[in-house]
Amino acid sequence: MKPLAAILALSTALTLPGLALARPITLTTTLNNYGGDGAYLALYVTDAQGAYVGSLWMAGEKSKYYDSLSGWYRMTGGDTRQVDGITGASVGAGRTLEITLDLADALFDAGYTLHVDAAVEEMRDSPNEVELPLTTAGASATGSRYIASVSYK
């Protein structure tokens, strides 16, 4: 498996007001060989009540297909400003997406949840395929349709 060259550092994403402290995390998403075109992935965070907080990454550049990522689309109303500057190429079957970003300390161990929606052309939509809590210890999970694993540390 070849890690996708989508490694970048974000300093502004999800920096809550008044909370300057942030820690760098590396988020790795590996897709299985589902036998289709490149997958669109939306990575976003909700709070303890399940309300949308912000987006971490959007893999897939054509906003007209974002409504297939229905979890993200419902939360944001399809607002592309949510992913301005944090958008990259879709991720091919069997490939790995690795992103590095600075997340505010306040997001960890406070009931926040990371969600990954996935969609592939002419195949089923897979909203909220993976959810995992944000903890300082890191976490990993496996998906059900397209995603082999998601982990961060």
Added chain:
Amino acid sequence: MIRAFHRWPGILATLLLTVLALSGAILSVYPAAERLAAPQAGAELSVADLAASVAASHPGLEQIRRSPSEQITAYWFDGGTPRAAVIDPATGLDAASADPDVVRRWLTNLHRSLFLGDAGRIVAAVGAGAMLLLALSGAALVARRTGGWRRWFAPLRGPLAGRAHVEIARIAVVGLVLSSATALWMSASTFDLLPDGAANPAFPAKASGQTGTSLATVSALQLPAASLRSLSLADPNDPADVHTLKTDQGTGYLDQGTGALLAWADLSVWQRVSETIFMLHTGQGAAVLGLVLGLMALGVPAMAGTGVFLWLSSSRARPRIRGNAPPRQAETVVLVGSEGGSTRGFAATLHAALSEAGQRVHVAPMTGFDPTRYPQAARFIILAATYGEGCAPASANGFLDWLRRIDRAPDAPLAVLGFGDRSFPAFCAYAEEVAATADAKGWPQLLAFDTIDRQSPQEFARWGRAVGAALGIELDLVHQPVTPATEALSLLSRRDYGAEVQAPTAILRFARPRLSPWKRLAGQGFARWQAGDLLGIMPEGSSVPRFYSLASGSRDGFIEIVVRKQPGGLCSGQLAELEPCGTVQAFLRRNPAFHAGRGRAPLILIGAGTGIGPLAGFIRGNARRRPVHLFFGMRHPDSDFLYREELADWQGAGRLSRLFTASSRGERPHYVRDALRNEAPEVARLVGMGARVMVCGGRGMAAGVSAALADILLPAGLTPALLKAEGRYVEDIY
């Protein structure tokens, strides 16, 4: 100008368009196959019933989709494993696997992005733009060639490659315009250049909090199943979640507890247009149209091949003008109206010969002619081809308009020479109109209007001598359009006729030369030919070939011509002395305009003297016993009755229906035109049955025949010109 818009995008995009067209043609089959394979829903089936029956047989159902090809797919989770299947709507049960087709996906990616992502999508869009430009410029060229949009399907003449190119184009152009224009729209849509994005309603903030209503009773789902796009079911464990319904009218959210419609948004006009365009391009939802478009796309590789071939052969045939004198110093100005470039070749020969004779000569296109640019001009010479049915050739556009507009013609005298093909009804019509208009404007004449038939080097040399005489110089125009590759032909036999009537004529039969395997495969040289094609013979001591109509086809296994010895003729003199086993250098030139063709309609063959050559070839090759009527004119039956024995045999074998002869010497002088008039009712009857008239021989004979036919056909309201326009009256005249 239009030609440039056709040529360059075509050459640059040849490979790309071939790839796009072939992949598109194969993809066009899928929607039709899917449409045939997909289990059909009854017209009375509602979305509610469909959803209920699928949900009943698929616990964990997440989504039901209906493709434009009417295939219904269900997605569900079976104990944590995602599953999908094509559904039979009648039963709600699995009918087939829903795995995407690997080959189809591969072809789709090749077709839309050449596997190069967005860069490839842009390349494909540029290809679509080039295709649209080619289709539109090509359509304009076809209209110009056939003589107008109303004559779009008029019969074509000319060499095979050019004819094939246009024949395919005028059928396929509709599909190609549609496919390329819709492709551009889809590209614009993909790159978010159009406001046709999803217009989904705002997600409802509040749901009833209940779950588990029966889908069968939801009133918002009481729609025909045919209108369904997709139905995504809410997560039953999350009471805040709702069902999402997409139909051909719009998108809405349904409460999973009460079935109430919580929000709805109609499709925007842009979305509807984009969906229609998607259907037109892919054939998904319009399978038959898709197949038709795919079939038309198959014309693209053929047109790319013939188009590049046409371009290569015309650029090879276009010689450069070396040492073109500057306009201000030119004494002689040669204006060229050329379409494919062959007339320009003649201009180059004229330029070279005049320059050698010490003249300062400038060659320029007729388009944009301005006499004030040539202060020293002592004479103007126009060499003009004719495009299609009497139109200006490419490099003469606008000249006639200019000529009609001016008040005063230039003082330096003008000579006009027309180039054309007598087998076309509008032979040299454009050049003739230029000459007549110039005359009417009072432009002094250097030489009377003259014509060159089928690029005849001899006629051009003769005209050159007239130009030389007018200028007081010796002018020897040796024009050789394209250096032909000759082969040595060995004489098998000769039969001599006509010595007693001062018309020494011989039927010469040559052995077919040995061919390299490549030539045989590629059909080059003497690999394949038909009676009516031309044999070019290079006489010793001259670089100008002489052409003779072939009296045999390649199936006969030998090469036969009929040659009359001309007084003082170089080539015919050498042939007259050729003994068996002697050789000549020769090459083949196709002449598709004078083939008998494969039809079943009767043939009326009319010839005199050596003109019987190709006609005898047609009869010899008439194994299918098509009705053939031959009118043959000779001097005396005892001396120059060519093919006398064979004609009797062929008549016995049914290859020749009737033979009418006329002899111009003897007690009752009789010409072939007289023989025609004698048989007027029969000739009129045959023409009425759709007969094709083929005339071969001298110009005088052909004129007499045409006049006689005009009289014979008059009562039926037909004219030779009308038959010519239909391709039913063809001449091979020398």
